[in-house]
Amino acid sequence: MTAALLLRRTALLTGLGFLAPTAFLGANGQARPSAGLASGGQWPAWDRFKAQFVSDEGRVISDDGEGGRTYSEGQAYGLFFALVANDRKGFDVLLRWTENNLSGGDLGARLPAWLWGRRPDGTWGILDSNAASDADLWIAYALGEAARLWQVPRYHALGARLAARIIAEETADLPGLGLCLLPAPRGFVEAGDRWKLNPSYLPLQAMQRLGALYPQTAWKQLVRSSEKVIVGASPQGYAPDWAIYDARQGFLIDEKGKEKGQGTYNAIRVYLWAGMLHPAASGRKALLSALAPMARYVREQGHPPESIDVRSGQASGAGPSGFSAAMLPFLQAQGDSAALQAQRNRLAASPVRTTAYYEQTLSLFGLGWIEGWYRFSPGGQLLPRRPRP
DSSP states (O other): OHHHHHHHHGGGOOOOOOOOOOOOBOTTSOBOOOSTTSOSSSOHHHHHHHHHHBOTTSOBOOOSSSSSOEEHHHHHHHHHHHHHTTOHHHHHHHHHHHHHHHSTTOTTTSOOOSEEEEOTTSOEEEEEOOOOHHHHHHHHHHHHHHHHHHTOHHHHHHHHHHHHHHHHHSEEEETTTEEEEOSSSSSOEETTTEEEEOGGGOOHHHHHHHHHHSOOHHHHHHHHHHHHHHHHTOTTSOOOSSEEEETTTEEEEOSSSSSSSEEOTTTHHHHHHHHHSOTTSTTHHHHHHHTHHHHHHHHHHSSOEEEEETTTOOEEEEOOHHHHHHHHHHHHHTTOHHHHHHHHHHHHHSOOOTTOHHHHHHHHHHHHHHTTSEEEOTTOOEEESSOOO
16 A cells, blocks of 8 residues: 555645644654544544544544655545544544644635655655645535534635635636646646546535535536546546546546556545445436446456556456445446445455555445445435434
């Protein structure tokens, strides 16, 4: 997982920033997870995740081999999981750390920096001030839904400001596609009317809901273009980690990137998000149809691939157990009960490693959904299992 995490995020390294560090450190100076936040919700898997990866200050600590860095994606996922678990304390602590350390104290005034950790001089703080739009989407979504479920208006106000900033700073009007979500504010517009896009950054249910929570016509445009991006970038039914969109030629392989047309640790989330769409959700039928070849691959091979060439369908290696967890909603949505059971059996025989941060997030999403801890409405509204006060 260490190399995979670095591979997924390398493309965002474009600049440096600074904030005073508040890292939770062990005796050896390394960031360590929390004991004090290990309980308080209603979802045991979330409590275990917190005990392993979340500091008392609310920082999600990755296992990236770089001394325990924090990614805005991890903070965003943590907020979502805390909301599903009805863990108000955990949510507030995560939100406070994210806002203070990644956004200069105000999420509405500054998009969160995507990377935080130990600097070369030994201090802790922002390593790259660029943002990651997928994290920003999930944070805005979690704030809006937390406002509704917990009746906290200030969450909604903050989410509205963040959502407006996403539209203002992380979108572009692409010829033939319309308004699209870019991976970040900087670094993804290329020369010659080309843009670098990431299909896994486009969870339709989150964008559909943001359009209702914070009404702007831009969200409807983003939903439509996101469906086009996912389908257009996956012509053989396999989603790439990264794709190039050319104004004249359409979707192309990202030959300059490290992945070079591979679908791997980023792309696994494309199937996860598609599988969790409500049966009546807009875009679901088109996505499931376009991505059906991956379901067939999993059924025939008995596991998802760790990496697959999106042009030839040539795979390399069996994906880790976390990939199987991510596939569960997708296989159920495809109506493939045999493949679904096979992946359940694979997880039972080889559970997701407790120390694998990214695999554990995939597991919380996939297993949490398949076990009924949450669902999404046709419009993307979060439907948690537990009643709210």
